[in-house]
Amino acid sequence: MIARIASTTSLLIATATAPLLAAGPTDMADDAVMIAPAPAPAAPRFVFTLRGGVSMDPEYFGSEDYEVGPDVGFRFNYLSLRNGREFGNPDPWAENLGFGVGGSFRFVGERDSGDFDELAGLDDIDPAVELGVSLNYGTENFNTFAAVRRGFGGHEGWVGEIGADAVMRPTDRLRLSLGPRVFFGDEEYSNTYFGITADEASAALPTYELDGGLVSAGVEFGARYQINDVWGLEGAVTWEKFQNDAADSPIVEQGDDEQWGVRFGVTRVFSIGG
Incomplete structure (x- = not known):
């Protein structure tokens, strides 16, 4: 094979140079071959989606009253590097197929006991940020995830979350999802x-100490509508019921062990580089 390739190369060189030799030195100079430079590596590209809107959630864990507040979300879509490596899908509206690893984030608001007569005497709790990682697996019609996060601020504990969704597409632009959720805390x-x-x-709130474990179980229904390539609408309704030690807490018993949540927002796709 090597000898055959070399022979073919020599034949091509001889064929290509014969007219130049016949034309003479002057013509050869005029017909000099220009060698194009090698293409530069592709520039990095980062695609992500931001969501902004409103939400309605219990005023604190176990509350029977609700409050309206802001809703903010972030979703990683795609990243390409100069060395050619790629992560995610450049189409922000496509399903993430197969296994994937990503970040996980949750914000828990403060609890000011002075704002609630039923919590009189309890210590205030500062806002908390939970940061961690998630493992996902998705197909066109099914998605599952598991996440682990560590708290900073209001609490310094570890939490975990597991969920799965059946995915439905009534139209090309509308995506619906429905599935269970379970939440753990240390x-x-x-x-x-x-x-x-x-x-x-x-007297109303006696001493109570908990072990770690399952905190709540519930379900989430989500919807996403693609307006165009950049803009969209996204919302979700969640329901959860406290379990085990959390359900028996005096804080929950004087409130409600079933918690609802609603959020709705506008999404915008951003593409940087490329």
Whole structure:
């Protein structure tokens, strides 16, 4: 094979140079071959989606009253590097197929006990940010995920979340999803939001200490509508019921062990580079 390739190359060179030799030195100079430079590596490209809107959630974990607040979301879509490596899908509206690893984030608002008569005597809780990683697996009609996060601020515990969705597409632009959710918290997390120390205890809210484990189980229904290549609408309705030690907390017993959540927002796709 090597000898055959070399022979073919020599024949091509001889064929290509014969007219130049016949034409003479002057013509050869005029017909010099220009060699194009090698193409430059592709520029990096980053595609992501931001969501902004409103939400309605319980005023605190276990509350029977609700409050309206802002809703903000971020979704990673695609990243390409100069070395040619790619992550995600350049089409922000496509399903993420197969296995994937990503980040996980949740914000938990503060609990100011002075704002609620039923929580009188309990310590205030600062806002908390939870940061972690998630593992996902998706197909055209099914998606599942598991996430682990660590809290900073209001609580310093670890939490975990597992969920799955059946995905339906009534039209090319409308995506619907429905599936179960379960939420876990360690001892630190559970006692921060559902526990009552001896210093906080009262006749209405006696001392209560929790172990870590399953905190809640529920379901989420989501919808996403693609207006055009850049803009979209997105919303979800969630329902969860507290389980085990969390359900038996005096904070929950004087409130409601079933919690609803609603969010709705506008999405915008951003593409940087490329």
